Amino acid sequence: xxxxxxxxxxxxxxxxxxxxxxxxxxxxxxxxxxxxxxxxxxxxxxxxxxxxxxxxxxxxxxxxxxxxxxxxxxxxxxxxxxxxxxxxxxxxxxxxxxxxxxxxxxxxxxxxxxxxxxxxxxxxxxxxxxxxxxxxxxxxxxxxxxxxxxxxxxxxxxxxxxxxxxxxxxxxxxxxxxxxxxxxxxxxxxxxxxxxxxxxxxxxxxxxx
Amino acid sequence: xxxxxxxxxxxxxxxxxxxxxxxxxxxxxxxxxxxxxxxxxxxxxxxxxxxxxxxxxxxxxxxxxxxxxxxxxxxxxxxxxxxxxxxxxxxxxxxxxxxxxxxxxxxxxxxxxxxxxxxxxxxxxxxxxxxxxxxxxxxxxxxxxxxxxxxxxxxxxxxxxxxxxxxxxxxxxxxxxxxxxxxxxxxxxxxxxxxxxxxxxxxxxxxxxxxxxxxxxxxxxxxxxxxxxxxxxxxxxxxxxxxxxxxxxxxxxxxxxxxxxxxxxxxxxxxxxxxxxxxxxxxxxxxxxxxxxxxxxxxxxxxxxxxxxxxxxxxxxxxxxxxxxxxxxxxxxxxxxxxxxxxxxxxxxxxxxxxxxxxxxxxxxxxxxxxxxxxxxxxxxxxxxxxxxxxxxxxxxxxxxxxxxxxxxxxxxxxxxxxxxxxxxxxxxxxxxxxxxxxxxxxxxxx
Numbered sequence: 001x002x003x004x005x006x007x008x009x010x011x012x013x014x015x016x017x018x019x020x021x022x023x024x025x026x027x028x029x030x031x032x033x034x035x036x037x038x039x040x041x042x043x044x045x046x047x048x049x050x051x052x053x054x055x056x057x058x059x060x061x062x063x064x065x066x067x068x069x070x071x072x073x074x075x076x077x078x079x080x081x082x083x084x085x086x087x088x089x090x091x092x093x094x095x096x097x098x099x100x101x102x103x104x105x106x107x108x109x110x111x112x113x114x115x116x117x118x119x120x121x122x123x124x125x126x127x128x129x130x131x132x133x134x135x136x137x138x139x140x141x142x143x144x145x146x147x148x149x150x151x152x153x154x155x156x157x158x159x160x161x162x163x164x165x166x167x168x169x170x171x172x173x174x175x176x177x178x179x180x181x182x183x184x185x186x187x188x189x190x191x192x193x194x195x196x197x198x199x200x201x202x203x204x205x206x207x208x209x
Numbered sequence: 210x211x212x213x214x215x216x217x218x219x220x221x222x223x224x225x226x227x228x229x230x231x232x233x234x235x236x237x238x239x240x241x242x243x244x245x246x247x248x249x250x251x252x253x254x255x256x257x258x259x260x261x262x263x264x265x266x267x268x269x270x271x272x273x274x275x276x277x278x279x280x281x282x283x284x285x286x287x288x289x290x291x292x293x294x295x296x297x298x299x300x301x302x303x304x305x306x307x308x309x310x311x312x313x314x315x316x317x318x319x320x321x322x323x324x325x326x327x328x329x330x331x332x333x334x335x336x337x338x339x340x341x342x343x344x345x346x347x348x349x350x351x352x353x354x355x356x357x358x359x360x361x362x363x364x365x366x367x368x369x370x371x372x373x374x375x376x377x378x379x380x381x382x383x384x385x386x387x388x389x390x391x392x393x394x395x396x397x398x399x400x401x402x403x404x405x406x407x408x409x410x411x412x413x414x415x416x417x418x419x420x421x422x423x424x425x426x427x428x429x430x431x432x433x434x435x436x437x438x439x440x441x442x443x444x445x446x447x448x449x450x451x452x453x454x455x456x457x458x459x460x461x462x463x464x465x466x467x468x469x470x471x472x473x474x475x476x477x478x479x480x481x482x483x484x485x486x487x488x489x490x491x492x493x494x495x496x497x498x499x500x501x502x503x504x505x506x507x508x509x510x511x512x513x514x515x516x517x518x519x520x521x522x523x524x525x526x527x528x529x530x531x532x533x534x535x536x537x538x539x540x541x542x543x544x545x546x547x548x549x550x551x552x553x554x555x556x557x558x559x560x561x562x563x564x565x566x567x568x569x570x571x572x573x574x575x576x577x578x579x580x581x582x583x584x585x586x587x588x589x590x591x592x593x594x595x596x597x598x599x600x601x602x603x604x605x606x607x608x609x610x611x612x613x614x615x616x617x618x619x620x621x622x623x624x625x626x627x628x629x630x631x632x633x634x635x636x637x638x639x640x641x642x643x644x645x646x647x648x649x650x651x652x653x654x655x656x
Binding site: 012014052053054055056057058060061064095096097098099100101104123147148149151152177178179180182183185186195 | 332338339341342343345347348466467470471473474475516517518519520523552556598599600601603604605633635636637638
């Protein structure tokens with residue numbers, strides 16, 4: 001049954017996967033076992049994305065299925081089955097930019113990989129980042145953008161974090177369509193990632209797992 | 210809209226030549242014979258590229274956003290709200306840089322017009338976005354999944370009573386209007402017109418009258434700015450008309466990115482039916498705008514079919530068929546589809562070689578696609594351009610830009626049919642890098 005659930009999620013068969021989870025819950029399957037299978041499915045989706053077999057629609061569809069399964073299992077959950085987080089990540093789209101789809105996919109992937117993600121939203125000012133770092137004490141700060149005008153925002157935000165004496169307390173990663181090696185050097189970040197799956201790898205590298 | 214009385218009797222080739230003849234001989238008083246010759250030379254250059262020939266030199270035609278505002282020392286907000294400042298900046302960019310095409314002021318838009326309309330689909334500098342940032346689209350599910358059939362059966366009616374009321378505050382009361390297709394006999398007229406008597410509907414029409422006035426002010430302003438730049442410097446516009454691939458119309462601002470991608474799994478047949486309905490409208494839009502502007506180039510920005518946004522199989526099933534019909538429909542009437550591949554098409558360039566597409570009538574330009582691969586696929590089949598990255602013009606150095614352009618030209622321009630252009634639109638750049646691009650383009654771009 002469990003490999004069938006993994007298969008139906010990986011093959012994007014939404015109704016089949018949700019019906020299977022429903023049956024498993026009715027049969028009294030522990031939630032943690034269901035979530036474990038789902039995690040394996042998401043890993044496989046991530047692998048296929050890296051191998052160039054799956055693309056953003058598949059990531060989004062898998063996330064949709066996962067979110068619905070999470071809702072179903074939450075309703076049945078009595079114990080807090082939260083494992084210890086791998087790390088805490090603050091995410092945001094930088095000041096001046098309101099694009100958020102890529103960031104949403106990264107947030108989701110970090111979340112299923114055990115990170116605690118705090119999303120500050122869009123058009124996030126340097127001050128908002130600094131306040132969030134002070135409040136949540138994250139391991140990693142993620143900055144997203146789509147516009148080239150955001151490069152200066154990223155550079156300015158990183159400089160402000162340094163001025164506030166917080167630069168060495170966090171690892172900063174950047175991402176977004178126009179980001180490349182040159183832009184990463186321009187901004188002063190610690191790393192950059194081309195897509196959601198690479199973002200998770202980078203985040204894990206920063207944590208040391 | 211037709212250009213001649215015998216338009217329907219003309220062959221495709223004759224229509225193409227007629228459109229270029231009009232483009233070559235615009236109703237403009239050039240400041241001198243010399244400038245007029247420069248203009249004609251530049252149009253010929255663009256035509257040679259489209260026809261897969263080697264022009265006298267590679268045309269340099271950047272993809273320009275709000276950079277002219279930055280260059281002239283005004284904000285993006287000022288460009289959208291102050292016609293005098295818009296004029297100063299857009300005249301300056303055309304005066305100071307030696308591009309082969311006009312940098313048009315017509316794509317910036319009028320802040321006051323959008324405010325009168327209470328435009329909800331975008332935020333712009335002066336209204337929700339910072340003064341120095343370009344306008345940005347607000348992604349939302351403006352079209353609900355249960356509304357596919359309404360769109361499919363009556364796209365105009367759908368826009369009139371569902372989509373426009375959600376995206377423009379001024380159109381909001383239009384959701385109360387009765388379908389115009391009910392106005393078929395005398396007894397139905399009274400009932401049909403009743404909504405027009407409602408106070409909020411009448412308010413809406415008052416706002417639209419104001420908006421019409423603002424639109425008139427805007428077209429007169431940008432027409433004068435662009436006209437002057439063309440008359441003084443002999444610069445042809447490289448965009449005449451505008452349209453979109455049906456999948457992008459559906460996915461960008463109706464269903465939204467996330468929802469159209471989920472629709473690929475949840476309601477694939479509805480997507481196809483919706484695109485069937487949208488296709489003839491997309492062709493009409495491209496033809497009408499190209500005809501109105503006396504310029505055969507029809508700009509088509511391509512969004513949701515990029516490498517990472519769908520698999521090859523999904524591209525073949527959902528994105529390509531209607532885009533292909535759009536290209537063929539435009540070319541048949543003598544237009545030149547000018548398609549901007551946003552993102553990358555590295556793993557789907559073979560589609561662009563489709564033998565049913567007209568050769569030497571289509572121009573593709575690229576942002577992140579590998580240009581060597583582009584040349585391998587498109588050489589002698591279609592004209593192509595690209596791809597000095599927008600990020601390079603901002604963060605790199607003049608020497609690196611010159612070397613990049615030299616190398617690019619060497620690798621891809623040898624057979625002709627090529628234009629030097631940038632990738633994503635330029636909003637933010639260093640002037641010295643722009644000049645370096647032009648310098649290298651001219652130095653290495655002679656045939």
